[in-house]
Amino acid sequence: xxxxxxxxxxxxxxxGDYRLLTLASQRIADTVLPGQFVSLGLVAxxxxxxxxxxxxxxxxxxxxxxxxxxxxxxxxxxxALRAGDTLSLLGPLGHGFPLPPSDAAQAxxxxxxxxxxxxxxxxxxxxxxxxxxxxLFVGGATGRDILMTSAFAALGxxxxxxxxxxxxGEHGRVTTPLDTWLAAREVxxxxxxxxxxxxxxxxxxxxxxxxxxxxxxxxxxxxxxxGVGACLACVQRLNNDDGEKVWGRVCxxxxxxxxxxxxxx
Amino acid sequence: xxxxxxTPPDLAxxxxxxxxxxxxxVASGTFGYGVEYADVMPLAELGAIVVKGxxxxxxxxxxxxxxxxxxxxxxxxxxxxxxxxDGFIAQYMPFLRRQAVPVVVNIWGRRIEEYAExxxxxxxxxxxxxxxxxxxxxxxxxGGHVFGTRLDTAAEVVAAVRAHTRLPIMPKLAPNVSxxxxxxxxVEAAGADALALINSFPAMVIDxxxxxxxxANVTGGLSGPAIHPIAVKLVYEAARAVKIPxxxxxxxxxxxxxxxxxxxxxSAVQIGSANFGDPAVAGKVVEGIADYMRRHAMSSMxxxxxxxxxx
Ligand SMILES: Cc1cc2nc3c(=O)[nH]c(=O)nc-3n(C[C@H](O)[C@H](O)[C@H](O)COP(=O)(O)OP(=O)(O)OC[C@H]3O[C@@H](n4cnc5c(N)ncnc54)[C@H](O)[C@@H]3O)c2cc1C
Ligand SMILES: Cc1cc2nc3c(=O)[nH]c(=O)nc-3n(C[C@H](O)[C@H](O)[C@H](O)COP(=O)(O)O)c2cc1C
Ligand code: FES
Numbered sequence: 001x002x003x004x005x006x007x008x009x010x011x012x013x014x015x016g017d018y019r020l021l022t023l024a025s026q027r028i029a030d031t032v033l034p035g036q037f038v039s040l041g042l043v044a045x046x047x048x049x050x051x052x053x054x055x056x057x058x059x060x061x062x063x064x065x066x067x068x069x070x071x072x073x074x075x076x077x078x079x080a081l082r083a084g085d086t087l088s089l090l091g092p093l094g095h096g097f098p099l100p101p102s103d104a105a106q107a108x109x110x111x112x113x114x115x116x117x118x119x120x121x122x123x124x125x126x127x128x129x130x131x132x133x134x135x136l137f138v139g140g141a142t143g144r145d146i147l148m149t150s151a152f153a154a155l156g157x158x159x160x161x162x163x164x165x166x167x168x169g170e171h172g173r174v175t176t177p178l179d180t181w182l183a184a185r186e187v188x189x190x191x192x193x194x195x196x197x198x199x200x201x202x203x204x205x206x207x208x209x210x211x212x213x214x215x216x217x218x219x220x221x222x223x224x225x226x227g228v229g230a231c232l233a234c235v236q237r238l239n240n241d242d243g244e245k246v247w248g249r250v251c252x253x254x255x256x257x258x259x260x261x262x263x264x265x
Numbered sequence: 266x267x268x269x270x271x272t273p274p275d276l277a278x279x280x281x282x283x284x285x286x287x288x289x290x291v292a293s294g295t296f297g298y299g300v301e302y303a304d305v306m307p308l309a310e311l312g313a314i315v316v317k318g319x320x321x322x323x324x325x326x327x328x329x330x331x332x333x334x335x336x337x338x339x340x341x342x343x344x345x346x347x348x349x350x351d352g353f354i355a356q357y358m359p360f361l362r363r364q365a366v367p368v369v370v371n372i373w374g375r376r377i378e379e380y381a382e383x384x385x386x387x388x389x390x391x392x393x394x395x396x397x398x399x400x401x402x403x404x405x406x407x408g409g410h411v412f413g414t415r416l417d418t419a420a421e422v423v424a425a426v427r428a429h430t431r432l433p434i435m436p437k438l439a440p441n442v443s444x445x446x447x448x449x450x451x452v453e454a455a456g457a458d459a460l461a462l463i464n465s466f467p468a469m470v471i472d473x474x475x476x477x478x479x480x481a482n483v484t485g486g487l488s489g490p491a492i493h494p495i496a497v498k499l500v501y502e503a504a505r506a507v508k509i510p511x512x513x514x515x516x517x518x519x520x521x522x523x524x525x526x527x528x529x530x531x532s533a534v535q536i537g538s539a540n541f542g543d544p545a546v547a548g549k550v551v552e553g554i555a556d557y558m559r560r561h562a563m564s565s566m567x568x569x570x571x572x573x574x575x576x
Pocket of ligand 2: 231293294317332341343345399437490492514536537539
């Protein structure tokens, strides 16, 4: 974990209301792993006294990109950031998605990514680093919430889209195309799920993984205080190995968890 | 001709027999057990670290949501989640005792005997330098009133802890009392070596759309810049009422707020919520105090502490 002053390099529209913010960050950009996040210290507004957590969407060669949607006082203030501005960056934070070891005896299972909204952000870095190509299922309220699909396609990943208003891709939730695909799979075909998005989506993926006896890794979104494991604001109920219910810190033990361990409420 | 370099100001203070290299500590519950922030805030640069509140048995804390940001602060109801005193000693003391920083253990209980037992178990544990007593906890034996809001129970807790440890003890006062000086005197008489104030201020936030309380616990404690002027007034009154050193807490986000406490009579300060916004803030506050002392030609903390100018 490092604390550094990062400089804005690029700040551009990413479709819909979303923005891609690229920062020059020597130390964090080159150590961050897929699914880890960073927290931004905003100078303004003055009453945003907490840092804001964001998944890392892309990183490498001293550059780090986040994909964000302006939703409240902090993210709206971020809209004013311009190339050359500086901000405080803390990271890499938390534990991300497991990557198969490069020297594994067996080829990794087919990766199946499921995203809602800005959930594509950590999954993009995962797709870039994953040793084999797979599929992305992405859903949103409208076509304006479907992001980065061409970037995934450019990596050679197969992309399936669903929107709740039917304005792009299939009409319905992301589980609509996912279930169609799952139904066409051979019963004993193996794959791994990786998901990031609203809790309902994560739970739906967890249920499908459990039903098919597949593994699912899900990235949780929680309001945070410290972001480093110190304040215990962000906790999530988990089943431990002894079948007891314990708290996990989403910021430190997560944000990515094995879906089978999560106590869904 | 160049001026001879002035000797750098000496920031060391002695609190309850404990020598601190500077007066800036980090507050309980906002810095975990030190290990979480050690990468970005070198612990040896802190005056001391106060760890998260420890109870006799492990405590699961409250349901979520536990924390909400409000204008000028935070309202939290973590519910004192902790691994219990034995878990704390086993999990965290091996790391902490290797650090070149005094460790203050914040303790709490729901009965007076629990406070006494936690204190007894920490007595003699290598690397534990002092106990801070959180008296802002409900007394389950007596209808749940908060120990720290009644003079008799506040003093009883301190006396019970005093009887069970040789470590320096510093009760941490609740801010929501009508006469803080009386509480300061009561805990001094009960055997406190120093006192710390303030804890967070009881508070509540409602989501008007759903008309539900935002925190699962319904109410919580307000901390951060919003409570700072309240804390300065309480520290000022407490420091005038007692001979033991006072530690000022509440809303420090930079050197200026820390200086206010010191000028008002505090011998040291603690930084809480501001660690979340800037994990390195404590180091900046130390630097800022040193700069201030240089500018005002102060050579030691004695020149600064209680230097309030009332004329
Ligand atoms: C691990 C993690 C990864 C994230 N990745 C992304 C991302 O890649 N892109 C993106 O656009 N957003 C992401 N978020 C959500 C992002 O942190 C919030 O949108 C942002 O904090 C909102 O801040 P605000 O000041 O605009 O909103 P306000 O509502 O004004 O914020 C008030 C408080 O609530 C918190 N908060 C509000 N909404 C959320 C939320 N959804 N999750 C967590 N905290 C919230 C804020 O941090 C702040 O403390 C992520 C959150 C987490 C926990
Ligand atoms: C998330 C959080 C957890 C806290 N936990 C404790 C605790 O366990 N014991 C305690 O005595 N005070 C606890 N406090 C209170 C702080 O130590 C401090 O007294 C208070 O936050 C005021 O300081 P500040 O305004 O600098 O934050 C906690 C505060 C916060 C914000
Ligand atoms: S946000 Fe503080 S422990 Fe997770």
